[in-house]
Amino acid sequence: MTQHDDFPYRLTASLSQGIQDLDAATAQQLAQFRRRALSARAHPSHAGAVLVLLHRHSFLAPLLVLALLFSGWWLMQSPQASYSAETDILLLTGDLPPNAYADKNFSQWLKKRASF
Amino acid sequence: MRVEAGIFDADDTSSRNVATSQEIDAFLAGVERRAFKQALFAIQDHHSALDVVQNAMLKLVERYADKPGEELPPLFQRILQNTIHDHFRRSKVRNFWVRLVSPLQNKEDETGDTLESLAAHSEAMHQPGPDKQASGNQQLAAIEQALTELPPRQREAFLLRYWEELDVAETAKAMGCSEGSVKTHCFRATSALAAKLKDRGISL
Numbered sequence: 001m002t003q004h005d006d007f008p009y010r011l012t013a014s015l016s017q018g019i020q021d022l023d024a025a026t027a028q029q030l031a032q033f034r035r036r037a038l039s040a041r042a043h044p045s046h047a048g049a050v051l052v053l054l055h056r057h058s059f060l061a062p063l064l065v066l067a068l069l070f071s072g073w074w075l076m077q078s079p080q081a082s083y084s085a086e087t088d089i090l091l092l093t094g095d096l097p098p099n100a101y102a103d104k105n106f107s108q109w110l111k112k113r114a115s116f
Numbered sequence: 117m118r119v120e121a122g123i124f125d126a127d128d129t130s131s132r133n134v135a136t137s138q139e140i141d142a143f144l145a146g147v148e149r150r151a152f153k154q155a156l157f158a159i160q161d162h163h164s165a166l167d168v169v170q171n172a173m174l175k176l177v178e179r180y181a182d183k184p185g186e187e188l189p190p191l192f193q194r195i196l197q198n199t200i201h202d203h204f205r206r207s208k209v210r211n212f213w214v215r216l217v218s219p220l221q222n223k224e225d226e227t228g229d230t231l232e233s234l235a236a237h238s239e240a241m242h243q244p245g246p247d248k249q250a251s252g253n254q255q256l257a258a259i260e261q262a263l264t265e266l267p268p269r270q271r272e273a274f275l276l277r278y279w280e281e282l283d284v285a286e287t288a289k290a291m292g293c294s295e296g297s298v299k300t301h302c303f304r305a306t307s308a309l310a311a312k313l314k315d316r317g318i319s320l
Contacts, residue, residue, distance in 0.1 A: 008278040008306050010320040011259060011313075015279060018256040019149040029166055030148040037144070037173040038137055041181050059209060 135185040143188050144173055147280075151196050154275055157263050158200050168203055172196040193280055194290040197272060255318055262312040266305055269293075273301035274309070 091098050100106050135143075148169060155165035172195045180191050263271055269291070276287045277298065288295045313320065 007310060007320060008274065008302075011309060012275075012279040014256055014259055014320065015153065016150075018253065018260070019153055021253075022149055022152070026152065026162075026166070027149070030152060030169065031145070033166075033170040033173050034141065034144045034148060036170075037177040038141055040174060041137065041140075041177045 133184050134182050135188060139185045140177060140181065140188065143185065143192070144176075147189070147192060148173070150279060151192070153260075154196065154279075155200055157260070157271060157275070158268060159203060160264060164203060168196070168199045171202075172199045175199065189280065190282060190286045190290055193276055193282065193286075197276075197290060255320075258313060258316045258318045259309075262309050262316075265312065266308060270301045270305035270308065273298050274305035277302050 091101070151169045151172065152165055155168040156162065159165050159168065172192065175195045176188070176192050180188070180195075183191060263275075266274070272291060273287060276282050276290055277284070282290065284295045284298050287298045291298065
């Protein structure tokens with residue numbers, strides 16, 4: 001091996017010597033990251049995985065917000081009004097007066113009757 | 117350039133020994149400082165470099181813990197390089213949104229924020245100072261500075277090939293380029309580093 005061929009390895013040997021002098025705080029943090037990664041292997045967490053995914057793909061956050069807004073809007077548009085109108089009609093046209101449903105004894109009577 | 121994970125996948129991993137937690141721990145302990153320095157040379161920000169190494173470790177353990185121990189070094193290097201590229205991509209997206217929102221802020225706030233962000237950036241850039249000062253090694257500082265000044269692909273090839281001691285084929289796979297490109301990048305990086313160090317009066 002010539003002097004020139006050896007140059008990259010002499011350079012990286014200096015770098016390797018340099019990383020031994022890495023400050024203690026950084027070295028501790030690196031060791032902590034390693035332990036955390038290994039504990040993630042032992043105890044995989046789905047909630048943690050979602051957070052990691054969001055952290056790595058930060059562009060997903062606005063999409064998630066948009067999806068939530070859209071689902072909220074969709075729920076608002078769902079036909080709740082017609083359902084409540086139908087229920088109202090059934091209540092008002094039924095044999096029982098509407099007050100009967102608010103009576104505690106009536107619900108107990110219904111349960112007893114259902115158990116027979 | 118992002119390189120897909122499957123390139124190092126073996127045809128049949130079930131017949132080989134899966135790395136144990138102790139093996140992964142020992143591997144990461146051996147590589148973590150070099151990985152941090154690699155990220156620091158590329159990103160030049162102490163906190164971001166730490167984040168990158170943490171993400172790379174998590175990715176390795178989460179996705180490739182079922183690989184044999186001997187496959188871990190090239191896998192980790194590829195994950196690290198991809199994570200560094202992801203960091204730059206995210207920064208680009210973040211900067212785009214910041215630039216989009218910034219006209220909405222009034223001029224006074226903008227000036228204040230800019231000064232604060234400049235101060236924060238300066239602080240972050242100088243964070244690795246203590247370990248450089250502690251080393252008290254002008255030669256090392258000159259080498260690190262010269263590496264920082266290299267074009268990213270040349271630095272990547274040089275560090276993978278000569279510091280991580282991957283062979284040309286593994287380096288090419290990790291970088292997602294041809295073996296010929298690796299040789300060219302390494303040759304140019306070595307020449308540039310030798311010239312830069314000579315200019316600074318450093319002889320190795």
